[in-house]
Amino acid sequence: MSAKRVDPSTHLSQHMESDGPYRRRKYTSHYMDDSNPHGKQSWRGLSGRYRYTSLETVAVQFDFSSQDTEFRLAAREWLRTNVPDGHPPHSGQASRDFALNWLRRRHKAGWSGISWPAEYGGRGLSFERQMIWYEEYVAAGAPTPIDPTFVSLNHAGPTLIAVGSEEQKSFHLPKILSGEVLWCQGFSEPNSGSDLASLRTFGRVEADYLIVNGQKIWSSWADIADYQELLIRTDPNSKRHKGLSWVICDMKAPGITVRPIQNMAGAKHFAEVFYDDVRIPISSVVGAVNDGWNVAMTTLGFERSTAATGLQLELSRKIELLLNMAQVSGLASADPQLMHELAIARAEAAALRALTYQTLFRTPDSVFEGSVVRLYFAELSQRIHRIAMDILGPANMDRTLNALWIHDYFESYSETIAGGTSEIQRNIIGERILGLPRGAVK
Numbered sequence: 001m002s003a004k005r006v007d008p009s010t011h012l013s014q015h016m017e018s019d020g021p022y023r024r025r026k027y028t029s030h031y032m033d034d035s036n037p038h039g040k041q042s043w044r045g046l047s048g049r050y051r052y053t054s055l056e057t058v059a060v061q062f063d064f065s066s067q068d069t070e071f072r073l074a075a076r077e078w079l080r081t082n083v084p085d086g087h088p089p090h091s092g093q094a095s096r097d098f099a100l101n102w103l104r105r106r107h108k109a110g111w112s113g114i115s116w117p118a119e120y121g122g123r124g125l126s127f128e129r130q131m132i133w134y135e136e137y138v139a140a141g142a143p144t145p146i147d148p149t150f151v152s153l154n155h156a157g158p159t160l161i162a163v164g165s166e167e168q169k170s171f172h173l174p175k176i177l178s179g180e181v182l183w184c185q186g187f188s189e190p191n192s193g194s195d196l197a198s199l200r201t202f203g204r205v206e207a208d209y210l211i212v213n214g215q216k217i218w219s220s221w222a223d224i225a226d227y228q229e230l231l232i233r234t235d236p237n238s239k240r241h242k243g244l245s246w247v248i249c250d251m252k253a254p255g256i257t258v259r260p261i262q263n264m265a266g267a268k269h270f271a272e273v274f275y276d277d278v279r280i281p282i283s284s285v286v287g288a289v290n291d292g293w294n295v296a297m298t299t300l301g302f303e304r305s306t307a308a309t310g311l312q313l314e315l316s317r318k319i320e321l322l323l324n325m326a327q328v329s330g331l332a333s334a335d336p337q338l339m340h341e342l343a344i345a346r347a348e349a350a351a352l353r354a355l356t357y358q359t360l361f362r363t364p365d366s367v368f369e370g371s372v373v374r375l376y377f378a379e380l381s382q383r384i385h386r387i388a389m390d391i392l393g394p395a396n397m398d399r400t401l402n403a404l405w406i407h408d409y410f411e412s413y414s415e416t417i418a419g420g421t422s423e424i425q426r427n428i429i430g431e432r433i434l435g436l437p438r439g440a441v442k
């Protein structure tokens with residue numbers, strides 16, 4: 001596929017660099033909005049090429065090769081006969097079993113890790129092919145891509161590919177892809193969400209181990225995960241971004257207590273995690289000890305840019321389903337305002353798809369633009385789920401019949417919080433892309 005980002009004045013076509021989507025990203029932005037000592041350096045790197053000083057008119061042309069089309073048709077055919085029946089359970093062991101069984105089935109047929117390196121069990125194809133797979137995946141009505149395998153496949157695995165040691169990669173990556181294990185993320189703490197650099201969970205170095213004490217919160221799927229990407233402070237005298245380490249934590253290690261939290265959709269898919277003298281081998285540190293902030297920024301680069309690709313594409317399918325519901329219920333002819341909103345949402349979902357493809361053709365320095373995609377997706381998702389509620393109407397708020405729409409509506413509230421809130425994404429866009437001054441305007 002050779003999607004082009006077309007600038008009408010230059011007709012410039014940008015291509016992915018040859019080292020693929022999992023190169024280490026020079027991403028020094030923030031989970032959060034905060035004074036990163038590396039931020040300035042990266043910002044300087046940005047000036048010129050990707051700093052928008054005025055609104056550019058750009059369009060994206062899709063131009064798929066015959067090999068892309070062949071790949072697409074093969075994916076479509078496989079999905080036609082293999083998508084599992086029924087809806088995946090929302091939490092607990094049942095959700096783990098469902099997600100891992102479905103991943104195993106994909107893996108056996110060669111449909112997992114499409115863009116992951118072949119030596120670790122992937123297919124070594126381009127990220128564009130991964131996109132084509134997702135497009136076919138959602139069109140086939142396959143289980144939502146936000147399931148318990150989300151962290152392993154979309155940011156823990158990619159982080160290991162980018163910065164893990166050879167030993168870490170060859171041990172963990174094949175297990176992730178073949179559906180043997182699940183990962184969760186332990187970054188946020190009760191007082192360190194947007195301001196992640198203030199985190200306090202501490203790992204004391206003792207011979208070849210880190211002895212970890214502290215607490216994490218909102219750790220998605222922690223109750224059913226095997227491993228956690230855990231960000232802790234390892235230098236007792238350090239402040240802020242310095243002295244942190246990104247470690248692979250075995251969730252079965254003695255001293256770990258997981259307490260699931262129920263959300264307003266009724267699911268229990270995130271949890272508090274407590275660490276009481278948990279021993280983690282130093283060989284489980286990814287990157288260097290005390291260099292965890294850089295590794296965490298690599299993780300967040302994936303979390304914000306490529307991780308939600310499947311979900312973004314899923315929105316288009318939801319709109320088609322809503323159009324169908326509006327037609328069947330007669331609302332399509334009775335409520336022009338609703339149809340207007342759906343038409344806008346459909347156009348916005350198409351724009352989101354184009355934006356997602358467009359980000360594939362940027363250089364690593366431009367990953368701040370992941371925040372643009374993330375923000376646009378999150379707010380569009382909320383609008384679409386609100387329209388769904390308008391179409392169902394008060395008479396159809398029956399949890400049994402319309403369970404999935406109602407569940408997804410409640411879940412959509414979290415889109416503007418998870419992975420960094422919309423306010424934080426706006427800060428990043430304002431400061432890192434548009435070059436607005438940092439901090440409050442006096």
Ligand SMILES: Cc1cc2nc3c(=O)[nH]c(=O)nc-3n(C[C@H](O)[C@H](O)[C@H](O)COP(=O)(O)OP(=O)(O)OC[C@H]3O[C@@H](n4cnc5c(N)ncnc54)[C@H](O)[C@@H]3O)c2cc1C
Binds near residue numbers: 033420
């Ligand atoms: C569904 C879901 C899943 C999650 N999964 C995980 C997970 O697996 N692992 C994990 O570690 N975390 C996870 N999180 C946590 C998530 O990363 C945090 O909730 C998020 O970063 C916000 O942090 P906070 O909740 O502490 O809010 P706070 O940081 O306390 O923010 C409160 C409010 O203040 C605003 N605010 C804060 N700072 C600024 C600023 N500088 N400028 C403007 N506004 C600001 C925020 O936008 C927000 O509206 C998840 C969250 C959700 C909703």
